[in-house]
Every structure is written in C-alpha cells, then in structure tokens.
Amino acid sequence: MEKLGWGVLGSARIARKKVMPALMGASTGRLVALASRDLARAEAGLAEALAEAAQRGIYPDQRPMACGSYEELLANPQVDAVYLPLPNSEHVAWAIRALEAGKHVLLEKPGVKSGEEALQLQAAASRYPKLLVSEGLMFRHHPQWDLALNWIRDGRIGALRSVQIQFSFYSEDPTNIRNRKETGGGALLDLGCYAIAASRLIFGAEASALRAVQTFNQAGVDVQTRAEMRFDPLAGAEAASRAFWSTDIRAAYFQRLDISGTEGRIFMERPFSPVFHEGVRPVLFGQAGNLVLDPEPLRADHFTLQADRFSLAVQGRGLLVPEDGLPDWAIQAHYMDAVRQSANADTWVALLP
Ligand SMILES: NC(=O)c1ccc[n+]([C@@H]2O[C@H](COP(=O)([O-])OP(=O)(O)OC[C@H]3O[C@@H](n4cnc5c(N)ncnc54)[C@H](OP(=O)(O)O)[C@@H]3O)[C@@H](O)[C@H]2O)c1
Numbered sequence: 001m002e003k004l005g006w007g008v009l010g011s012a013r014i015a016r017k018k019v020m021p022a023l024m025g026a027s028t029g030r031l032v033a034l035a036s037r038d039l040a041r042a043e044a045g046l047a048e049a050l051a052e053a054a055q056r057g058i059y060p061d062q063r064p065m066a067c068g069s070y071e072e073l074l075a076n077p078q079v080d081a082v083y084l085p086l087p088n089s090e091h092v093a094w095a096i097r098a099l100e101a102g103k104h105v106l107l108e109k110p111g112v113k114s115g116e117e118a119l120q121l122q123a124a125a126s127r128y129p130k131l132l133v134s135e136g137l138m139f140r141h142h143p144q145w146d147l148a149l150n151w152i153r154d155g156r157i158g159a160l161r162s163v164q165i166q167f168s169f170y171s172e173d174p175t176n177i178r179n180r181k182e183t184g185g186g187a188l189l190d191l192g193c194y195a196i197a198a199s200r201l202i203f204g205a206e207a208s209a210l211r212a213v214q215t216f217n218q219a220g221v222d223v224q225t226r227a228e229m230r231f232d233p234l235a236g237a238e239a240a241s242r243a244f245w246s247t248d249i250r251a252a253y254f255q256r257l258d259i260s261g262t263e264g265r266i267f268m269e270r271p272f273s274p275v276f277h278e279g280v281r282p283v284l285f286g287q288a289g290n291l292v293l294d295p296e297p298l299r300a301d302h303f304t305l306q307a308d309r310f311s312l313a314v315q316g317r318g319l320l321v322p323e324d325g326l327p328d329w330a331i332q333a334h335y336m337d338a339v340r341q342s343a344n345a346d347t348w349v350a351l352l353p
Contacts, residue, residue, distance in 0.1 A: 011045030088184025157261030
C-alpha cells in the first residue's frame, strides 16, 4: 500500500524536534514537505528535523521539500494529510483550510479552545466526511498507558478513589506562544487539556461536576489552573471519586500522576511526555503501600505510534482510538469551558450528562 504523504504547517519546535523525525520513521507514511511563512525558516526547520532523525538512525528515501507558505503546501497533490502544530489560536482556521484543500488533518493539542470552536470545526468536518480529523494528544499512544489502564480494568487497584495530576514548567519568555493571550497561551490550554483527558481516560467515564481556580497575569494569561473533577459514585461505593489536578507555567518543570484505588495505587513518573531513549513505566503498589510491580521501562515513540494509527485509519486498514476523534475532543472543549466558568464564578459547575 502507498505510504501516506504528510505535510507539516509551521516550523514549530514540536515538529522539528519530535513529530517530523517520527513521520520520517513511520512505516505507514512519508514526510513530503514542511511549510513556514518564511522559506528560510522552512529550510532551517527541515535541516534541524533531518539532523534529529539522523541521530535516531532514520534517513528518508527522498528529501522532503521546504515551502515558503502554508498555501503552497496545501496545493501540493503529494500531500495527503497535514500535521498542524500552529499556535492554539490558529488551529481551527487552518484545519478548515486544510479540509477545503482535500487534506486529512492531524491537529496539535488542544485541537480547539472552546465548545464554540468545536462546533465550528465539527460543522466544517461534516462537509468532508471522507477526510479524517484527529487531535494530537499523543501521550495516550504510549504503551505505558495501555499497561496502567489494563491494571485498572483488571481490578489490580480495586475501585478507583482518586487521581492526582501535576504538570508544570517555567517560562517567562514573552515571545513563547504559551505566554501570549492572542496565540491561545496559558496553563489550561497548554497543560490542563492533558489533565482533563487523562482523568476521563482513567475513569472511563465523564465527570458530573467540576470546580476550578485560575490565576491570571497582567497580560490576561492563566499562569496557573487547578481543578477538582467529581465522578459519581459507582453502585455500592461509599462516595464519589475525584480527580485533582494542578497545572502551572511559572513553576519548575514537573509531571506526575497518581491513581489511588481501594486496593492499590499506580504511579507514573512521566505520564505525558515520555522520553524515548530513557523509557518509562507505571509502577503498581498494594493497599499497604508495598511495591507490587515495577516493570522494565518501555521504550516507544508515541508520536510515531499515533502517526501510524492515523495513516492506517485513513487507508481503511484500522480505526482511530475514540479519544482521538473529533466528537471526543468536542467534549474536552466543554470541560475547558466549564473550568473557565467555574473559576470565573468561584463555584462548582455541573457538567452535561
Ligand atoms: N503533543 C505534544 O507533545 C506537544 C508538545 C508541545 C507543543 N504541542 C502543541 O503544538 C503546537 C505548537 O507548539 P510549539 O511549542 O512547537 O510552538 P512554536 O515552536 O512556537 O511553533 C509554532 C509555529 O506556528 C507558526 N505560526 C503561525 N502563526 C503564528 C503566530 N501568530 N505566532 C507564532 N507562531 C506562528 C510558526 O511557524 P512559521 O513561522 O514557520 O510559519 C511557529 O514556528 C501548540 O498547539 C502546542 O500546544 C504539542
């Protein structure tokens, strides 16, 4: 089967360092072109991605092209699918333009910033039913998550009681898209989307209510967003289970996830951005805090795994995981709206069933 031709819109750091090398190494696709608003930046970005790929022993058969505009890339018939790592403010507009150009779309996280944007993108996507639109919350494709979720489903930690998530990094750089309101910056959109998605994935259910607190800087960017999500009690359970999460773009780098059940606990040291060469794994503890399982670190490139799954779905040889589909991240967007609403009104917000 012909490999899927990928085009990348924007010489973003995540593209140069992680996703373009992953696309070059994917068995189901090939990188056709990188587009920037500036040709020299596209050429430099391509050179950097090729060097990253070479460090991993990946050498594409054909050198990808550099394009000096996004329009040029969208007009290229060799490009079947577009990977879109633009600032959050640009996601929906360019996703729609890619669909109009007949391209499948893999959109960086968060695919949309709000429920309103989700409706806009859903309306556009419904006009192109043969084109796939997917979100790049790629952590879910790492096998450490399959292992942890299997432990939960197999009852290894009993009934779920709480999930605790912390995710932070420090940046004051005013040019960073995360520190600019107009580019869709802030902790909620950059990090909170991971915490919401992970909580929903772990519980395998939707929360019934949410309470959030946000701290904004003078530029109107939320530098810290925290929330508590309540999941209704299962039959026979004494109380509701909860996810507590804290995200911060002005605190030292940190990411951790703890899943506590009645009979045990799962700990993940790098739940969201595993480092390929180091490997990562969840660790299982028993009810008394005793170590039960500490598996060998799992080395996998979740960016390649997601690209392969996307390509197979486009080619009709596989399916997207439901969480990557547009209906699911429209729900994610409603959670983000609820976070803002709760923080603004300083109260609990009920979530739609
Ligand atoms: N899945 C993950 O693990 C992961 C990790 C990091 C980031 N991300 C997501 O990926 C996206 C990009 O993040 P990043 O840190 O890689 O961003 P970045 O380095 O700042 O790159 C964003 C790119 O967008 C283009 N762009 C178009 N309009 C722009 C504007 N008005 N202002 C600034 N740049 C503009 C620029 O490309 P040209 O100048 O070349 O046109 C720029 O290089 C975000 O949505 C982020 O949430 C995902």
